Amino acid sequence: MNRALNVVITVDDNYIRPALIMLQSLFEKTHTKLHIYLLHSNVCQANLTRLADHVGELGGEFTDIRVPPELFEGAAVTKYFTKEMYYRLLIPRLLPDEERALYLDPDIILFRSVEDFYHTDFEGAMMVAVPDYLGDSYYPERKKHLGLGSEYRYINSGVLLFNIPLMRERFDLDDMFRFMGECGLTLEFPDQDLINVYFRDNIQYAPREYNFTTEYVGTGDFLKYLLSPGYRRAERERVVIAHYMGKCKPWKPSYYYKFYRQYRSYLNPYLTPEEKRELLLRPWLVLKSVTAAVWRVIFG
Numbered sequence: 001m002n003r004a005l006n007v008v009i010t011v012d013d014n015y016i017r018p019a020l021i022m023l024q025s026l027f028e029k030t031h032t033k034l035h036i037y038l039l040h041s042n043v044c045q046a047n048l049t050r051l052a053d054h055v056g057e058l059g060g061e062f063t064d065i066r067v068p069p070e071l072f073e074g075a076a077v078t079k080y081f082t083k084e085m086y087y088r089l090l091i092p093r094l095l096p097d098e099e100r101a102l103y104l105d106p107d108i109i110l111f112r113s114v115e116d117f118y119h120t121d122f123e124g125a126m127m128v129a130v131p132d133y134l135g136d137s138y139y140p141e142r143k144k145h146l147g148l149g150s151e152y153r154y155i156n157s158g159v160l161l162f163n164i165p166l167m168r169e170r171f172d173l174d175d176m177f178r179f180m181g182e183c184g185l186t187l188e189f190p191d192q193d194l195i196n197v198y199f200r201d202n203i204q205y206a207p208r209e210y211n212f213t214t215e216y217v218g219t220g221d222f223l224k225y226l227l228s229p230g231y232r233r234a235e236r237e238r239v240v241i242a243h244y245m246g247k248c249k250p251w252k253p254s255y256y257y258k259f260y261r262q263y264r265s266y267l268n269p270y271l272t273p274e275e276k277r278e279l280l281l282r283p284w285l286v287l288k289s290v291t292a293a294v295w296r297v298i299f300g
Helices: 013-029 045-057 083-094 133-137 140-146 164-170 173-183 190-198 218-227 229-238 260-270 273-279 282-299
Strands: 005-010 034-040 061-066 100-104 108-110 127-131 155-163 203-205 241-243
Touching: 005 013, 005 083, 013 034, 013 045, 013 108, 013 260, 034 045, 034 083, 045 061, 083 100, 083 155, 083 164, 083 173, 083 190, 108 260, 140 190, 155 164, 155 190, 155 241, 173 190, 218 229
Parallel strands: 005 034, 005 100, 034 061, 127 203
Antiparallel strands: 100 155, 108 241, 127 155
16 A cells, blocks of 8 residues: 655646745655656756756655646636636545545645645545635635635645545546636636635635745734844744745745745746845835735735
């Protein structure tokens, strides 16, 4: 029996570097063998080799599975979201012999081992996920639009633990898309909204530290993080998985959200000379971003 932890990623050629960084942190913090599965449609051979070599050097197994792009031809895509975001829903079909698999977005690093989370008891649920603090607390109209009552939490789909046997038994991809077509909902975060609505009664909720999103939770959180070393240290000590979600990413010089230094320690070897020069402007760019954020808070 395969005792490796099964970890699934879905990326295109634009996200290879973040994927390499995420995998580096995953292997550093994990003491059990890892089998990495890449679900993709068009990653070029050079990048497939790059990922495979990286995983091999770190002591893991690597399998790439090519997904026919026409499989999600009619699926909704918006903003910077691509069809690859849906591929995580194929995990039960593409890994049929496994008991469980952990899906991770590429804009993630691990602060601690994920093994306890990986072995969570499903208690009859199809998946385990972490409620999105911002989505659940600051955007209640989103839940209302999706028809999610107060008994449901709005989860973030960047970290998902799949109960593969149960999903193979009960989940049908075509049925899910039929369901969403009948609902006629506008999906702002397509795959995430879809998962929240369709699986609403089949999600077990996990603590925030397993998908700790890095945005500031209101102005008070921003000020405490900025001014209190103790507050910053307390947050770092609880985090297992840090998720740099949103448009502002930690590999950009203007990034000003949480855990920049932790990400930068992994990013440094990948920086080009041009990017290193750009980072010299980081203080100015961060000040500009913070000023814009404060302006939005004060004046809407």
